[in-house]
Amino acid sequence: MLSIFKTIPSHMDYKGQKLAEQIFQGIILISAVIGFVFGLFVEQFGWTVYIVLAGFAVSCVLTLPPWPMYRKNPLSWQPPLPEMSSEPSQKPQETTKKKKHK
């Protein structure tokens, strides 16, 4: 079951993460201000709650999925180095020994 969820891509780059956080904070704060003023005007605190919940839903849609606008600045990794000949054969052996001890 869990492996299905892990295949869904959810990655954002660092600038995208910052942008997503700014977007949801802005949306919720703006909806809070609108809701407070409107609730005070119609004298129904329930309207304030509903407007903030609407802002919550909108920011869920906008910032939870990794939309393309959050992936515009991918990290530029170094090109892969050529592998050493001896190391890859030794390391798996060490890990298998440790597992045997456990």
Add this chain to the structure above:
Amino acid sequence: MNTVLSRANSLFAFSLSVMAALTFGCFVTTAFKDRRVPVDIHVSRVMLKNVDDFTGPRERSDLGFVTFDLSADLQPVFDWNVKQLFIYLSAEYTTRSNALNQVVLWDKIVLRGESTKLNLRDMKSKYFFFDDGNGLRANKNITLTLSWNVVPNAGILPLVAGSGHVSLPFPDMYESTKSY
């Protein structure tokens, strides 16, 4: 790690904090409001009996019957931080044994959205007006007051006394109790 779940978590936590701040703001906007309202109480009939009080001191105690008219407009009390009002009519009087006696005679709940105009004629008290002795007979100063509890969405639970109370004397004689 920034994943869908961690973003959802921070979004939810931020929304809850904002809601808490808004609720506090709702409390602040109404905290210093004067919730007193003029009330018109008129007592049309007073009757006094001396009957056995089986719950109290096992003696014959004074039982008062008050018929009253009540009119008030509670519209100014309501705002966005009021869910309901608990209105009650209480009698206050002094006897020789107690400096202050308070008896609730009648009450009513006014929900938000209901009619806020009280206009009641010839109401009988809902609860027995029993004294714990014989303090009602010939008591010249029995004060009826309408008060209300404001039940808010957030904040304190104020207890407000309506301005306008009525003081009435009780009769010197007991109404003759019929033998059944």
